[in-house]
Amino acid sequence: MISNLLTIGITTKNRWSDLEVTLQKLEELQFYRIPIIIFDDNSDTICPFDIKQFKLNIEFQRFNESQGLIVRRNQLAKIIKTKYYLSLDDDSYPVSDALESAIIFAESHNNLLCISFPIYNPVLGQYQNQSFEKSPYQVRAFIGCGHLLHIDNFLKLGGYRETLIHQGEEMDIAARGFQKEFYCYHFPSLLIHHTASNEGRNWHRMDFYGSRNNVFWNDWFVPNELKLYKQLRTLISRLILTVKVRRLGLIKGEIWAFKNLEKYAEYRHTMSLKLYSDWTKLRFS
Numbered sequence: 001m002i003s004n005l006l007t008i009g010i011t012t013k014n015r016w017s018d019l020e021v022t023l024q025k026l027e028e029l030q031f032y033r034i035p036i037i038i039f040d041d042n043s044d045t046i047c048p049f050d051i052k053q054f055k056l057n058i059e060f061q062r063f064n065e066s067q068g069l070i071v072r073r074n075q076l077a078k079i080i081k082t083k084y085y086l087s088l089d090d091d092s093y094p095v096s097d098a099l100e101s102a103i104i105f106a107e108s109h110n111n112l113l114c115i116s117f118p119i120y121n122p123v124l125g126q127y128q129n130q131s132f133e134k135s136p137y138q139v140r141a142f143i144g145c146g147h148l149l150h151i152d153n154f155l156k157l158g159g160y161r162e163t164l165i166h167q168g169e170e171m172d173i174a175a176r177g178f179q180k181e182f183y184c185y186h187f188p189s190l191l192i193h194h195t196a197s198n199e200g201r202n203w204h205r206m207d208f209y210g211s212r213n214n215v216f217w218n219d220w221f222v223p224n225e226l227k228l229y230k231q232l233r234t235l236i237s238r239l240i241l242t243v244k245v246r247r248l249g250l251i252k253g254e255i256w257a258f259k260n261l262e263k264y265a266e267y268r269h270t271m272s273l274k275l276y277s278d279w280t281k282l283r284f285s
Contacts, residue, residue, distance in 0.1 A: 002100050003033040003057075005083050005107075009076035011069040012090035013041040016048050018195065023054050025093035025193075033057060037076055042066040070169050074159040077151055085154070089145040091195045092119075098189040102148060105136055105187060112150045113157070113174065113182035116142035116285045117190045124196070129285050131188035139186045140282045141174035146192035153182045163264065166205060168213030175221045176269055178279055186285060204249040211238050211253030219261050223273045231258075 008031070012019050019038070026036065032055055040047070040062040051060050063072075077085055084106060086099070094117075106112055116139060119129035129143045147170075157176050160169035174184050214234055222230045235254055242251045271279065 001033070002103055003035065005103055006086060006099070007035040007037060007080045007082045007084070008086045008088060009073065009080060010036065010038045010088045010090055011041060011072045011076070012038060012043070013066070013069065014043045014045075015090045016043070016045070018091035019047075020049050021195070022088065022090055022093045023051070023056065023058075025095070027054050027056055029094060029097060031056060031099075035059070035080075035082070037061070037080065039063065039072040039076060041069055041072050068162070068165060070160045070162050070164065070166070073169075074162065077149065077154055077159060080151055083151060085149045085151050087144070087147055087149060088192075089194065092145040092192055094146070094190055095193050096189065096191045098187075102187045102190050105185070106148060106150065109183075109185065111153075111181055111183050112185065113153050113177040114142045114150070114184045115148040116184060116186045117146055117148075117192045118186075118188060119143050119146060119192050119194050121196050122193050128194060128196070131186060132283060133186075134188060136185050136187045138282055139184050139285050140178070140279055141171045142184050142186075142285050144170045145194045145196075148187075150182075153177070156180075157182065161267065163267070164209070164213050164216070166209040166213075168210070168217060171217055172213075172220070175217070175271075175279070179269055179271065179275065184285075186283070203247060207247050207249030208253040208256070211250050212257040213253075214238075215254055215257035215261075216264060216267070219257075220264075220268050221271050221276075223271055223276050225273060226276070 036056055036058045038060045042063050042065055051058055073087060084103060102115055106115060118131045120127050157173055161172045164172060218230045218234060238250050238254050
């Protein structure tokens with residue numbers, strides 16, 4: 001049974017209304033027997049609704065200090081007892097009943113790290129992650145708001161890099177997995193809705209860490225022969241975007257990262273030109 005192989009893990013902070021909708025959607029899909037674990041990363045208020053109202057197998061844990069959602073997702077992976085972990089943001093949920101088919105596909109790939117899914121934003125009416133083929137195919141990485149992890153392989157890689165903070169952990173572990181022959185695949189049949197609520201989002205923080213972590217990724221994985229070119233392209237694109245949107249966090253993150261590259265030199269897993277070429281030939285997600 002699928003409930004013997006899969007646990008749903010949800011991390012949340014300060015988005016109770018989104019979480020309530022997500023649980024409603026999981027109930028509509030009749031995921032009654034699938035274990036669901038929710039970690040609240042020290043929200044400013046306690047949950048305003050009764051979680052027990054849902055006919056779901058929910059375990060809820062509230063933390064009294066904030067450590068970030070990357071840390072919480074690693075903690076979830078360590079306590080989950082099933083083989084697979086469907087990781088959802090509090091504002092993300094499946095809208096099709098193809099989860100069992102996704103598990104069957106996962107079971108046929110021992111080298112699996114993660115399965116990504118098509119991600120659709122019903123508020124904006126657009127895809128954040130689109131399928132390009134009707135059948136599953138290998139991809140570089142995955143979108144974090146809704147994905148399926150093979151827990152043993154995930155933990156063999158050490159889980160998400162908690163140093164990254166806030167963004168970029170998916171690309172980092174996907175690249176590390178690719179080097180160890182643990183691969184990511186896209187499964188088109190299971191659609192995830194991601195409402196991408198702006199509630200609780202700090203745009204300066206997102207800009208800063210998004211830029212910072214992009215520079216780190218280039219330093220940690222891009223072949224030495226291409227590293228300077230890649231970093232210059234990244235810097236120029238961030239400068240242009242900073243002028244366009246007038247948010248200084250974008251360029252501040254870049255500058256901070258360049259000043260602190262050697263501080264994180266231990267994380268370098270530089271790819272060979274051949275491996276990097278194989279990586280870049282794959283679709284992103």
